[in-house]
Amino acid sequence: MTQEVKRLRSVVTGVGSALPRRCVTNRELEGQVDTSDEWIVQRTGITQRYIAGEGETTSSLGAAAARAAMAKAGCAPEDIDLIICATSTPDLTFPSVATMIQAELGVLGGVAFDVQAVCAGFVFAVATADKFLTSGSHKRALIIGAETFSRIMDWQDRTTCVLFGDGAGALVLEAREGEGTNADRGVLSSKLRSDGRYKSKLYVDGGPSTTQTAGHLRMEGKEVFRFAVGHVTDVMTDAFSEAGLTVEDLDWFVPHQANQRIIDASAQKLGIAPAKVVKTVQWHGNTSAASIPLALSVACEDGRIKPGDLVMIEAIGGGFAWGAALIRW
Known part of the structure; x- marks a missing residue:
């Protein structure tokens, strides 16, 4: 009988999200671009989206989502030693959104960086964090997906501008020992x-x-x-x-x-x-x-x-x- 070998797993301990204040319905877009609620719903299933306003940025939304995830996980800034933010719409060309969120949260140690794989970015960030955590090099990671795609929309292009919205979500992943089976968390x-x-x-x-x-x-x-x-x-x-x-x-x-x-x-x-x-x-x-x-x-x-x-x-x-x-x- 083969004995399973215990191994480190990246376990989800908290989830959080944040949305801009302004909700924009399809009906509102009908007055701005040549489209209709029926057309959008039939082709995409979308009925509304949230659009970032003044003072709302990728980093501010990401930080709000991160705080919510950390609260659910019951962890403090000093518990986080890895922050990865997936985004294609950074506040600035540099520094990274992750380091801006790190400063906003008061996380003073560890490492923070962005990954850019557009819509697949969050999956890439989770996979990357998993490598860090299961190697034993880091203990607790904050994984964030944050975007303000409304800022790169051509609002005259009805085929794209109706599809996208802004927002952020975050997970806390913690390295914990598992039994080495697919029943592990x-x-x-x-x-x-x-x-x-x-x-x-x-x-x-x-x-x-x-x-x-x-x-x-x-x-x-x-x-x-x-x-x-x-x-x-x-x-x-x-x-x-x-x-x-x-x-x-x-x-x-x-x-x-x-x-x-x-x-x-x-x-x-x-x-x-x-x-x-x-x-x-x-x-x-x-x-x-x-x-x-x-x-x-x-x-x-x-x-x-x-x-x-x-x-x-x-x-x-x-x-x-x-x-x-x-x-x-």
Whole structure:
């Protein structure tokens, strides 16, 4: 009989979120751009989104979400030794949003940095933090997804401006010893992929090295949809395989909240029952790297996600970059 070897796991101890004050409905957008509530809902499932106002930034939203997660985890600033912020809309070109949040929270030790994988950023950040924590180099991490995509929208482009919103979500991950089985609490597996050949399908047409401006988001919607549904399930299947689990073991699927049709098609392709899919796209729109932690926060607050549940997070973003992770809550 093979004896399992104990190992460190990255265990979720707290979840938090933050949204801007202003909620913008589809009806309000009808007065600003040539679109309709019916058109937006039919194609995306979105009914509203939150838009950052004066004084609300990626770092301020991220810090608010982080405070909420830390309160749930019962940890103080001195307990955090790793902060990773996933974002494509930083306050400044540098320093990183993570270091700005670190200062705002009063976290005086450890390391803080950003990761940039667009909408897949939060999955990349969780996978990265897991490597730090399970190596034994760090003990407690704050993982944040924070965005203000409204600041890079072309508000004359009705095909994109109706899709996105602003917000932030955060997790506290703590290194704890597990039994070395897939019944352990914590991150059980993660799979990441990138393919830079698809830049033109989803990108921002500006940057310090090219236009010296922030630029605007540009997207070929049909191509992004086709790739998302056709390719993203590979990392999901690989994550199940690595953990020695199957889709039948899954309690909750928490995908990137980009578009209701992408979410439904991806779940159907993998055989995930609709009742197991967490959707918040209708309330938040596409908040890029913030969408998964926002959805996790909602599902934890309403009691759906409970300790011991098996949760899969999954996302695809510009690049293309995509990934999935299995977490025992």
